[in-house]
Each structure stands twice: as structure tokens, then as C-alpha cells.
Amino acid sequence: MNPSAPLEIQFQLRAQPRPVGDAARPELPSVGRLPQATRVLALAIHFDEMIRSGDARDFADVARQTYLCRERVSQIMRLNYLAPDIQVELLYLPPVPTGRYPISETALRKIANLLSWADQRREWTRLKGLYRLA
Numbered sequence: 001m002n003p004s005a006p007l008e009i010q011f012q013l014r015a016q017p018r019p020v021g022d023a024a025r026p027e028l029p030s031v032g033r034l035p036q037a038t039r040v041l042a043l044a045i046h047f048d049e050m051i052r053s054g055d056a057r058d059f060a061d062v063a064r065q066t067y068l069c070r071e072r073v074s075q076i077m078r079l080n081y082l083a084p085d086i087q088v089e090l091l092y093l094p095p096v097p098t099g100r101y102p103i104s105e106t107a108l109r110k111i112a113n114l115l116s117w118a119d120q121r122r123e124w125t126r127l128k129g130l131y132r133l134a
Contacts, residue, residue: 031095032094032096032097032098033095033096034093034095034096035093035095035096035100035101035103036100036101036104036105037104037108038090038091038093038101040105041079041087041090041091041108042091043076044076045080045087047059047066047073048077048080050062050065059073060073075105078109078112078113079105079108080112081112082108082111082112082120083120085121086121086124089124102131103127103128103131103133107127110123111123111124111127
């Protein structure tokens, strides 16, 4: 990977099949910007793939290639520790037409710091309930 080349992240989202009971639910808006949490998690997944494929040796190498500081790369990579179902939910968040998604990246990193996926799921559910997102 050329360190001076711009970094482009591409991923495809496949529609999840809807349960029968959700058939009457209206479609979510498709205009706007993806939430910061979605974009940063996609970046974390990409950075992890860079290391796994050998394009980067470690976090420091990712930092050099992406012109980020090592601390920021570590923060981003922390999101890879989220329970898989939480990651899927974050990746499928709808675009935010205006403003910001109410759950911050910082809050997600705090959840990722919990060692148990069960604890992460409880905290994620609590946080969504707090903002009436569930």
C-alpha cells in the first residue's frame, strides 16, 4: 500500500431478511450521512484486515500508512472488541438525515472495554433505551 495514496474504504451491506412481524414497519430514510459510529467501525474492520492480510504489521504501521497517530488507531481498533451482533447493528444503522446519531463513538468504546459480551449487550440495550432507539 502506498502511504501517500488516499485511503478509500468500501464495503457492501446486504439487506437482512425482515421478520414477518416487521412487514408493516415503514422504510427508513435513505438520505443523509452514515452515523460516525458506523463509519469508524468500518474503519476498524478495514484496519484489522490490513494487519491480517500483511498490508500492515501492527497498529503503528497502520498509523504511519493512514497518517493517524497510534493512539487514534488504538481507539478505532477498540471497536473490534464489540460483540458481533452489536457490530452488525452498528453497520446497518440508517443514514442520519440531519444532525448526529445520539450514541457517540466514545460511548461505544466504553462498551467495548467491557470484557463480557453479555455485559456489552446489556449496556448497549440500556444506552439505546436511554435515547429511545430500541
